[in-house]
Amino acid sequence: MNMPVGASVPDYRAMPLEELDVSDPRMFQHDYWHELFARLRDECPVHYQPDSPAGPFWSVTRYEDIVAIERDTETFSSEPSIAIIDPEPDMILKMFIAMDPPEHDDQRRAVHHVVAPRNLQEFETLIRERTVEVLDSLPEDEPFDWVKLVSRDLTTKMLATLFDYPWEERNSLTEWSDMFTSDVRITAGEGSTREVIIEHMTVCLQRFTELWHERKGDGKETFDLIRMLQADPNTENMVDDPLTYMGNIMLLIVGGNDTTRNSMSGGVVFLNEFPDEMAKVRQNPHLIPSMVSEIIRYQTPLPHMRRTTTKDVELNGQKISKGEKVVLWFLSGNYDDAVIERPNDFWIDRPSVRNHLSFGAGIHRCMGNRLAEMQLRILWEEVLQRFETIEVVGEPKRTCNLFIRGFTELPVKVTRFQP
Amino acid sequence: MTVITFIQHDGSERMVDGDVGLSLMESALKHDVPGIDADCGGGAICGTCHCFVEVSGDLPAPDPQETAMLGLRPDRADNSRLACQIVVSDGMADVTVRLPEFQM
Numbered sequence: 074m075n076m077p078v079g080a081s082v083p084d085y086r087a088m089p090l091e092e093l094d095v096s097d098p099r100m101f102q103h104d105y106w107h108e109l110f111a112r113l114r115d116e117c118p119v120h121y122q123p124d125s126p127a128g129p130f131w132s133v134t135r136y137e138d139i140v141a142i143e144r145d146t147e148t149f150s151s152e153p154s155i156a157i158i159d160p161e162p163d164m165i166l167k168m169f170i171a172m173d174p175p176e177h178d179d180q181r182r183a184v185h186h187v188v189a190p191r192n193l194q195e196f197e198t199l200i201r202e203r204t205v206e207v208l209d210s211l212p213e214d215e216p217f218d219w220v221k222l223v224s225r226d227l228t229t230k231m232l233a234t235l236f237d238y239p240w241e242e243r244n245s246l247t248e249w250s251d252m253f254t255s256d257v258r259i260t261a262g263e264g265s266t267r268e269v270i271i272e273h274m275t276v277c278l279q280r281f282t283e284l285w286h287e288r289k290g291d292g293k294e295t296f297d298l299i300r301m302l303q304a305d306p307n308t309e310n311m312v313d314d315p316l317t318y319m320g321n322i323m324l325l326i327v328g329g330n331d332t333t334r335n336s337m338s339g340g341v342v343f344l345n346e347f348p349d350e351m352a353k354v355r356q357n358p359h360l361i362p363s364m365v366s367e368i369i370r371y372q373t374p375l376p377h378m379r380r381t382t383t384k385d386v387e388l389n390g391q392k393i394s395k396g397e398k399v400v401l402w403f404l405s406g407n408y409d410d411a412v413i414e415r416p417n418d419f420w421i422d423r424p425s426v427r428n429h430l431s432f433g434a435g436i437h438r439c440m441g442n443r444l445a446e447m448q449l450r451i452l453w454e455e456v457l458q459r460f461e462t463i464e465v466v467g468e469p470k471r472t473c474n475l476f477i478r479g480f481t482e483l484p485v486k487v488t489r490f491q492p
Numbered sequence: 493m494t495v496i497t498f499i500q501h502d503g504s505e506r507m508v509d510g511d512v513g514l515s516l517m518e519s520a521l522k523h524d525v526p527g528i529d530a531d532c533g534g535g536a537i538c539g540t541c542h543c544f545v546e547v548s549g550d551l552p553a554p555d556p557q558e559t560a561m562l563g564l565r566p567d568r569a570d571n572s573r574l575a576c577q578i579v580v581s582d583g584m585a586d587v588t589v590r591l592p593e594f595q596m
Contacts, residue, residue, distance in 0.1 A: 190594035434537040
């Protein structure tokens with residue numbers, strides 16, 4: 074834990090339940106969230122917080138309750154937003170992650186094939202090439218920032234590859250993704266205001282609209298996400314509806330960014346904390362896919378999603394009124410020992426390793442999960458072949474954001490196998 | 493005894509005896525039949541045990557949750573089911589389960 078001087082960890086076990094603050098992103102920044110969620114799961118699995126920078130909200134922290142809510146999309150709506158903050162009324166982006174059936178289903182089906190495993194095979198070679206380039210350019214025997222040189226660089230390059238985005242402009246994709254998820258109200262004041270975010274969204278939309286028109290009907294037989302939208306009858310005119318186009322672009326940018334990026338960093342941290350697991354995967358590289366699932370559980374890069382009640386409902390003894398915000402803490406569910414055996418252990422070949430909540434559950438379950446797993450699998454296949462040691466040599470710095478659990482800096486040193 | 497015939501997308505077949513009380517998904521996993529991922533372990537909340545089922549006679553109809561998950565599949569057909577939701581019962585007719593090209 075790298076707490077700043079003068080700051081202290083709240084005594085979550087001793088405080089009255091009604092004083093527990095589940096909205097403070099510093100619990101992720103300084104990694105002291107375990108006790109908070111453990112107490113909530115034990116004593117108050119459906120918890121009400123009357124006041125927070127994002128307004129009042131309920132927290133649901135047990136695995137089984139989260140699943141029950143995800144199954145009941147009629148009572149627990151994804152509209153108007155899956156973020157804890159309500160959207161500005163004149164700026165409600167149309168994205169299927171924040172829609173209910175039946176509209177959700179039609180929209181999702183229309184873009185789902187973009188990340189279908191058949192299409193992923195087309196990307197696999199490219200993704201591996203990019204990964205190899207990045208890893209081969211890393212310095213040896215001197216500390217470097219894994220977040221900057223590997224996780225960030227690689228996810229940016231992959232995203233640019235998927236969109237066939239102008240290569241020299243590719244860093245905008247990551248900057249936009251970071252900005253869109255960094256509202257001041259969920260970042261302890263460190264992020265951007267609504268006005269600044271909207272300003273950048275407008276620039277992003279402009280650029281993607283230009284790319285759409287440049288590509289439309291240019292007859293090129295290349296393969297990218299924009300052309301796939303253009304080729305499908307359900308989405309061929311999406312550009313004419315800017316809020317829908319922007320919504321889908323944003324979903325693809327954000328969905329394919331922090332999530333994978335932070336799992337790429339998390340894996341390095343966990344394998345350093347649990348050297349026996351590193352020995353296991355070195356011994357048996359067939360465990361890489363299983364390890365990838367465990368990394369995704371252990372990291373839970375998106376710690377929550379929000380739902381809104383469409384009617385009065387009772388859950389675990391608590392009465393929730395119509396129209397209230399209900400936050401599903403996937404992170405807490407992933408560490409719930411009622412379902413996950415020895416949840417605090419990073420255990421790469423645990424039973425039912427795929428059975429976690431990091432992708433959510435039900436109809437909103439992450440659409441890009443196969444792509445994410447493939448990216449992480451390729452990374453670890455290439456890392457383990459190349460590097461004899463991957464050592465964390467300093468305190469990691471973590472993201473101060475309620476919506477994102479991740480790393481901003483990770484000092485690492487590697488040594489390569491001698492030929 | 494109910495015989496389950498799993499047919500992979502490439503046409504290869506595998507017949508297994510279905511145990512009463514086990515779902516088609518569980519039978520596939522028990523016999524290491526590939527093509528079913530079952531990420532959520534049987535709760536009809538992931539959709540990664542999608543299959544196309546042929547049986548002489550009736551099966552219990554999909555419940556709303558299964559229907560919701562099937563509704564997301566671009567390759568959905570009239571006989572699409574989630575293998576975790578069909579449990580072999582006493583005297584159930586033999587069943588053919590075709591696996592899709594991929595789970596997602």
